[in-house]
Amino acid sequence: MTVRADRLAEQLGFVLEVDRLKSVLRRGYVADGSRYENTAEHSWTLALMAIVLAEHAAEPVDVSTVVRMVVIHDLVEVDVGDTYVYDDAARAAVAEAEARAADRLFGLLPASQGAELRALWDEFEHGDSAEARFARSLDRFAGFLLNHASEGRSWRENGITTDRVHDRNAMIESGAPPLWDEVRRRLDDARARGWIDPPPAPAPGPG
Amino acid sequence: MTVRADRLAEQLGFVLEVDRLKSVLRRGYVADGSRYENTAEHSWTLALMAIVLAEHAAEPVDVSTVVRMVVIHDLVEVDVGDTYVYDDAARAAVAEAEARAADRLFGLLPASQGAELRALWDEFEHGDSAEARFARSLDRFAGFLLNHASEGRSWRENGITTDRVHDRNAMIESGAPPLWDEVRRRLDDARARGWIDPPPAPAPGPG
Numbered sequence: 001m002t003v004r005a006d007r008l009a010e011q012l013g014f015v016l017e018v019d020r021l022k023s024v025l026r027r028g029y030v031a032d033g034s035r036y037e038n039t040a041e042h043s044w045t046l047a048l049m050a051i052v053l054a055e056h057a058a059e060p061v062d063v064s065t066v067v068r069m070v071v072i073h074d075l076v077e078v079d080v081g082d083t084y085v086y087d088d089a090a091r092a093a094v095a096e097a098e099a100r101a102a103d104r105l106f107g108l109l110p111a112s113q114g115a116e117l118r119a120l121w122d123e124f125e126h127g128d129s130a131e132a133r134f135a136r137s138l139d140r141f142a143g144f145l146l147n148h149a150s151e152g153r154s155w156r157e158n159g160i161t162t163d164r165v166h167d168r169n170a171m172i173e174s175g176a177p178p179l180w181d182e183v184r185r186r187l188d189d190a191r192a193r194g195w196i197d198p199p200p201a202p203a204p205g206p207g
Numbered sequence: 208m209t210v211r212a213d214r215l216a217e218q219l220g221f222v223l224e225v226d227r228l229k230s231v232l233r234r235g236y237v238a239d240g241s242r243y244e245n246t247a248e249h250s251w252t253l254a255l256m257a258i259v260l261a262e263h264a265a266e267p268v269d270v271s272t273v274v275r276m277v278v279i280h281d282l283v284e285v286d287v288g289d290t291y292v293y294d295d296a297a298r299a300a301v302a303e304a305e306a307r308a309a310d311r312l313f314g315l316l317p318a319s320q321g322a323e324l325r326a327l328w329d330e331f332e333h334g335d336s337a338e339a340r341f342a343r344s345l346d347r348f349a350g351f352l353l354n355h356a357s358e359g360r361s362w363r364e365n366g367i368t369t370d371r372v373h374d375r376n377a378m379i380e381s382g383a384p385p386l387w388d389e390v391r392r393r394l395d396d397a398r399a400r401g402w403i404d405p406p407p408a409p410a411p412g413p414g
Contacts, residue, residue: 005385005388008385012389015256015260019238021251022244022248040248044247045222047254047274048278051278051324052221056211067274071251109259117259149223149226182219
């Protein structure tokens with residue numbers, strides 16, 4: 001086998017392995033509320049957002065790096081599944097498993113290519129670059145935007161309050177201030193419409 | 208409203224409108240054969256392939272352009288739906304409707320941004336750049352690869368023969384010769400396994 005054919009075999013093995021991201025369901029709905037979103041679709045939305053919303057980044061960013069970063073940012077969910085953004089305990093517990101998944105998945109690629117994409121994944125997870133901050137802001141913002149578009153269904157199903165949405169998304173401000181303004185506007189709107197913080201159900205009567 | 212807020216409102220309108228791509232089903236299956244693939248997921252796969260397989264392009268390509276191109280290449284399906292790659296009549300009929308859909312969808316964006324992405328879409332559709340040729344090769348290759356991975360289920364359901372797969376995918380050679388070699392290898396494999404060109408069912412007995 002030639003080196004090129006060898007590399008291609010590894011690369012296609014990787015592509016087919018991470019195709020399973022299409023079966024990883026997130027806790028939020030697609031915009032029309034018809035079903036849960038999967039992680040492959042979510043990653044496409046982030047790539048589109050990186051292209052369309054780059055001007056709202058807090059600092060100038062290399063859009064091409066942001067797009068590559070968001071395309072691969074959730075690959076580890078092939079092994080680990082999606083961790084709900086509002087589940088603090090699960091989020092703390094999953095970091096090590098995600099690192100192992102990154103070892104395995106990026107390890108399917110030719111070594112130097114795998115190392116390069118692994119470094120990009122690490123940058124998304126932990127990096128302090130303008131690109132990583134913007135990408136993480138988009139990740140949070142995309143979830144919020146679809147929850148608002150689907151009339152808060154996921155918030156109500158999971159008992160998520162305005163305060164928690166505010167706290168969990170406040171980091172958007174550091175990566176993309178105008179998107180954080182938009183979150184606050186839409187969160188006010190959601191509350192006004194009763195899509196979040198619904199009044200408690202009346203107590204059962206005495207009968 | 209500030210100019211920036213105005214632009215953001217248009218951009219988010221666009222992002223939410225094209226979210227409907229998640230509900231456009233293609234005629235092929237995801238790799239594990241569990242269900243049809245949708246166009247948003249397909250677009251993510253192409254972005255990932257552009258990143259991972261760029262070295263196999265016939266000529267050097269600007270990977271960043273290819274990735275942006277494939278992220279938006281199928282947006283028109285929001286209005287027009289997916290056109291099966293093996294349905295020649297439908298493919299000929301749909302071009303005008305796709306152009307109208309492109310007018311409408313890219314027209315949701317701020318003017319200069321919409322024009323830029325529309326030009327990128329036109330380049331994918333008709334362009335003779337190395338990037339467009341590679342992107343179109345990936346588009347065809349991705350469909351083939353998943354049809355092979357899902358054991359030819361879509362080929363058999365639609366009565367697609369080896370000859371048609373060969374003819375429809377031969378254009379891959381001009382954009383990415385090693386991927387075309389891979390198609391031929393996997394097509395031989397599919398035939399050997401009976402995933403395509405199945406023998407005709409035996410004629411019913413005389414009873």
